[in-house]
Amino acid sequence: MRAKAIYPGSFDPLTNGHLDLIERGAKIFDHLVVAILQNSEKAPPLFSVPERVEMLTEAIEGLGLDNVSVATFRGLLVEFATQQHARAILRGIRAISDYEYELQMALMNRRLAPGVETVFLMSAEKYSYLSSRLIKNVFELGGSVEGLVPQTVIHRLEARAAKR
Ligand SMILES: Nc1ncnc2c1ncn2[C@@H]1O[C@H](COP(=O)(O)OP(=O)(O)OP(=O)(O)O)[C@@H](O)[C@H]1O
Numbered sequence: 620m621r622a623k624a625i626y627p628g629s630f631d632p633l634t635n636g637h638l639d640l641i642e643r644g645a646k647i648f649d650h651l652v653v654a655i656l657q658n659s660e661k662a663p664p665l666f667s668v669p670e671r672v673e674m675l676t677e678a679i680e681g682l683g684l685d686n687v688s689v690a691t692f693r694g695l696l697v698e699f700a701t702q703q704h705a706r707a708i709l710r711g712i713r714a715i716s717d718y719e720y721e722l723q724m725a726l727m728n729r730r731l732a733p734g735v736e737t738v739f740l741m742s743a744e745k746y747s748y749l750s751s752r753l754i755k756n757v758f759e760l761g762g763s764v765e766g767l768v769p770q771t772v773i774h775r776l777e778a779r780a781a782k783r
């Protein structure tokens with residue numbers, strides 16, 4: 620598809636579920652901008668925005684995806700998408716529980732910017748239960764998150780834990 624898409628999220632931290640979506644999105648779109656939301660309602664974050672930019676950049680370079688870039692934005696997603704001349708917003712659906720919220724956001728975004736389509740990809744089966752929040756909870760309780768997040772994220776989680 621000759622179009623640019625924005626994949627927005629908080630990525631705190633990046634998971635293999637996110638990366639799977641990025642890889643598949645990069646095959647569909649000409650260019651994919653992974654955009655970290657700065658004014659998240661989810662507070663406080665574990666990793667700072669610059670740390671998340673680094674994690675994403677490392678993981679994307681590691682996969683050799685040269686049509687994917689990383690950006691940050693605050694405010695309205697559709698405003699950012701319009702500024703970037705993006706035709707689509709990419710989102711992932713893991714379970715029925717995602718659907719309700721995602722539908723609500725997609726319809727509001729369409730109302731705000733009818734020229735920007737929201738495109739949904741279904742989660743990879745093996746990552747369909749994964750969320751950043753679950754990763755943080757399991758890691759904090761001493762469980763292994765090996766295979767669920769990229770190696771760069773494991774190193775950063777460990778470095779963070781060692782400082783405590
Ligand atoms: N495992 C996954 N598979 C497919 N899509 C996913 C997965 N995890 C997140 N996504 C999608 O990525 C986008 C950004 O999600 P977000 O940054 O909220 O990640 P999250 O893992 O849900 O984090 P949190 O637990 O903090 O909400 C959303 O569209 C979300 O549905």
Ligand SMILES: [Mg+2]
Binds near residue numbers: 750
């Ligand atoms: Mg989420």
